Amino acid sequence: MPSQNIWILLSWGPDGWIDDIAYGALITIALALATLPIGLTIGFFVAWAKQSEEPSLRLAANIYTTVFRGLPELVTLFLFFFGVPILLQYLVRYFRPDATIDVNSFVAGMIVLSLIFSSYASEVFLSAFRAIPKGQYEGGYAIGLSNWLTMRKVILPQLLRIAFPGLENCWLSLLKDTSLVSVVGLAETLRNAYTAARVTKHAFLFYGVAALVFLGLAILSSFATSAILRSLGKREAQR
């Protein structure tokens, strides 16, 4: 066992591993931030479909959440990461027989995490939809706003405010779920910690560092969300 000084291992530079893990942390943040808008958008529309009066729309949305909340994240990821290239290859072979297709692990992770995030977020949005009284819609129609404009100008601002605490939980679990993408080879925090642990044989040290990175991100996002909540509260008070 190489008995290197752990402070050298934890330094910045060619001998140390902290720069690799910091770079991995950036990838983690980038993945979570890239997933967030897609997941929120899909989640919003799924929730909108779920509280619609049209039964077929409700059915379609409920199947969506049942599937993506019921499947383990890892299974969804593997199905997508290994299944989609096979499917695409099958289709592309018709045009170019020699083509091979690889799925980028960042993109695969982004898509899978958006599916999972949106199915959880849709439940949050749904309960927020139910908290908004019907009079708000009627008021919107009464002053001549269209369906879409009522949704955008009247309902959505209230919806986001009600849904915010629930969405914060979804965000935290999204942040944690990004670690799963390391399994299909994305060089994010955990993956780089894994490499460092393999090379240096200081497994506990580097996994501990990875855990601290995730903990730090959680603390950072709780600061951010409380700041956002405070500004939302201020705007509420001004009205």
Add this chain to the structure above:
Amino acid sequence: MSVVMRAASDIERPPPRARGWPRTRIIGYALVCLWIVFGLGIVSYLFFAWNADFFAKYAPAYARGLGVTLSLVAISMVLGAILSVPVAYGRMSSNRILSGLAYCYVYFFRGTPLLVQTYLVYYGLGSFRVELQTIGLWDFFKDAFNCGVFAFSLNTAAYQAEILRGAIESVPKGQWEGAASLGLHRLQTLRKIILPQALIVALRPYGNELILLVKASAIVAIITVYDLMGNAKLAFANSFDIQAYIWVALVYLVMVEILRHGVEWIERRITIHLKR
């Protein structure tokens, strides 16, 4: 319509169903058709890719994997429940140090990914091999399944402690005071008055935690435990046949749906006296 006739039929009734083909209906039907096509696609794929050899070779392994998954979840859930009691006690304690410690425990295990915790136990504890050998625990932590159970129990204990705390705090304070005025001991109060009310509140979160644990248990496949997912990984690595993962996805989906509906059924049963 005349005023008199309206008064006669002025009963609250649901709005009439929209007729014809409004836009929402078109979108809804299209999406449902998409799901049907998707489902049929998977069924027909499994039908045409039906491979008797594959099935004969891996079905017993899947059954064994299912057993491993279920025992992992059951053991972790029970150990977590036991461990969550002192943690919840610490969280509710007025002692600063005790509640601080419990808070840190819960924050750590809820703030870091389960995969990191599992790695920390399985690979990380290997760093302390000599020390563990001297106290005789190395044989326990050598086995990946034990490491999985250990990490999962610690993790779920943090979540279950929060569930327990929330449920106990949801019972109004007057219940404690009423019991105290009847001369009941604190422990008796907890057992006979508080817990029966708290557990009704806690049932749904406990059910969710169980479902989360079933889903999260797929993670142990990465640390070389041959649970359901582990066997699927093995089958895929040997055969490069994507149906390895499709079958396993179906099994997980059925498991989660059974649990979800089971919890809903129990909840309906035990809250009958609250319905009016």
